[in-house]
Amino acid sequence: MAKMNDIKPFEKRLYLASPTMHGEELQFVKEAIETNWVSTVGENINRLEEMVAEYVGVKHAVALASGTSALHLSMKLAGGKLNPGAKPGQALKGMKVFCSDLTFDASVNPVLYEDGEPVFIDTERDTWNMDPAALEKAFEMYPDVKLVVLAHLYGVPAKMDEIVDICRRHKALIIEDAAEALGASYEGARVSGKCGTFGDYIAVSFNGNKIVTGSTGGMFLTNDGNDADKARKWSTQSREDAPWYQHEELGYNYRMSNIDAGIARGNMLHISEHIAQKKAIYERYREGLRALPVSVNPYDDRTEPNFWLTCMLIDEASMCKQVRGEKEYLYIKEKGKTCPHEILEALASINAEGRPIWKPMHMQPIYRTHGFVTCDGYGRARSNAYIDEGDIPDTGADIFNRGLCLPSDNKMTPDQQEKVIDTVRRCFE
Ligand SMILES: *Cc1c(COP(=O)(O)O)cnc(C)c1O
Numbered sequence: 001m002a003k004m005n006d007i008k009p010f011e012k013r014l015y016l017a018s019p020t021m022h023g024e025e026l027q028f029v030k031e032a033i034e035t036n037w038v039s040t041v042g043e044n045i046n047r048l049e050e051m052v053a054e055y056v057g058v059k060h061a062v063a064l065a066s067g068t069s070a071l072h073l074s075m076k077l078a079g080g081k082l083n084p085g086a087k088p089g090q091a092l093k094g095m096k097v098f099c100s101d102l103t104f105d106a107s108v109n110p111v112l113y114e115d116g117e118p119v120f121i122d123t124e125r126d127t128w129n130m131d132p133a134a135l136e137k138a139f140e141m142y143p144d145v146k147l148v149v150l151a152h153l154y155g156v157p158a159k160m161d162e163i164v165d166i167c168r169r170h171k172a173l174i175i176e177d178a179a180e181a182l183g184a185s186y187e188g189a190r191v192s193g194k195c196g197t198f199g200d201y202i203a204v205s206f207n208g209n210k211i212v213t214g215s216t217g218g219m220f221l222t223n224d225g226n227d228a229d230k231a232r233k234w235s236t237q238s239r240e241d242a243p244w245y246q247h248e249e250l251g252y253n254y255r256m257s258n259i260d261a262g263i264a265r266g267n268m269l270h271i272s273e274h275i276a277q278k279k280a281i282y283e284r285y286r287e288g289l290r291a292l293p294v295s296v297n298p299y300d301d302r303t304e305p306n307f308w309l310t311c312m313l314i315d316e317a318s319m320c321k322q323v324r325g326e327k328e329y330l331y332i333k334e335k336g337k338t339c340p341h342e343i344l345e346a347l348a349s350i351n352a353e354g355r356p357i358w359k360p361m362h363m364q365p366i367y368r369t370h371g372f373v374t375c376d377g378y379g380r381a382r383s384n385a386y387i388d389e390g391d392i393p394d395t396g397a398d399i400f401n402r403g404l405c406l407p408s409d410n411k412m413t414p415d416q417q418e419k420v421i422d423t424v425r426r427c428f429e
Helices: 024-034 043-056 067-082 109-113 132-141 160-169 225-235 258-268 271-288 340-349 395-402 414-427
Strands: 060-064 096-100 117-121 147-151 173-177 185-187 192-194 201-205 218-222 294-296 311-314 321-324 329-332 372-374 403-405
Touching: 024 043, 024 258, 043 060, 043 218, 043 258, 060 067, 060 225, 067 109, 067 147, 067 173, 067 201, 067 218, 067 225, 109 117, 117 132, 132 160, 132 372, 147 160, 160 173, 218 225, 271 294, 271 414, 311 395, 329 340, 340 403, 340 414, 395 403
Parallel strands: 096 117, 096 147, 117 372, 147 173, 173 201
Antiparallel strands: 060 218, 185 192, 201 218, 294 311, 311 403, 321 329
């Protein structure tokens, strides 16, 4: 590892992305407690739903316990349309579902909650999201597929013009996972708006590391009032309108609490400020790393990301040898070259948190037997992340191999960031 002895470690750990509280959060939580509205009903929930629906530009919002629960209810709704009469837990039974490959596994797990079969679609290099060319190829290979789960990675919108067009042509529904992309927007020729307006069913997240947090929590968004009503009912144990607990269908305990909603409501007031801070961080990294053989995570001209995390990709020619097993790694330092793990170790040595790029789904043991489609057709399943010399990896594996997420906390000062940049720079010595 590069020598960092003369860079003094941060006294307080510098995080990838930690919650940023402002004051209103406490006020709204206090009001909830003082008025005894601490359960899953109350002013904070109502106001948060209104705020997010208006901000994103959708008609309906249902506050839930997590982004994952919003995705699960999305799967049930999509399944209800595509596979009517299916049993609970089997809404997607017998169905292949095209899914983003380079994403967090919460995008995909809910497909399995409903017995569907994810088929992963490779990633493009312009935004690190689902590759429209690979998606088109996948529809050639599996023409019966009617559902696509699309994530916007790290707050960078996917190529929505192309993806919406392909899905419309193949009459496929879209579940939009906007968990990382609240506040990001896209101005296309065919579609435009904020992330969270493009799907038939949409999920956002208020997890602790997201751009707006409720400590935990998530939201289901839709323009369809019936779907919103169903999601709301399912999320509160599917209680019927009756004097007693009356149940006609299976329910879930997925509703947001009014306490968490108070935190999210207060935090949501600061979303523009958070995005501006994240953008400044991204731009300082881009400038600070300019002289090095690296690039920061790219975005399309048509978009304005929320810049949730800044990531970097090491040029191929400047990668030293790095080998990854399932849970360990090795690298061999070479002069003038580095690799993600050397940089991550160097960051850890100054008490800063970085992280590898999300490991693609098709490389995960849990999903290794699933289909994976690249622009050329069938992708090759990988037994591990090892990339042989001369091997041409798929795009997702390549970004995973050469990339990493940099500390992107919106409380990071320019001085602290300069130290981070300097630490990265020394790894190339
Ligand atoms: C965080 C995240 C989720 C899940 O949200 P939770 O609120 O943590 O359940 C889903 N998809 C992606 C891409 C995420 O980053």
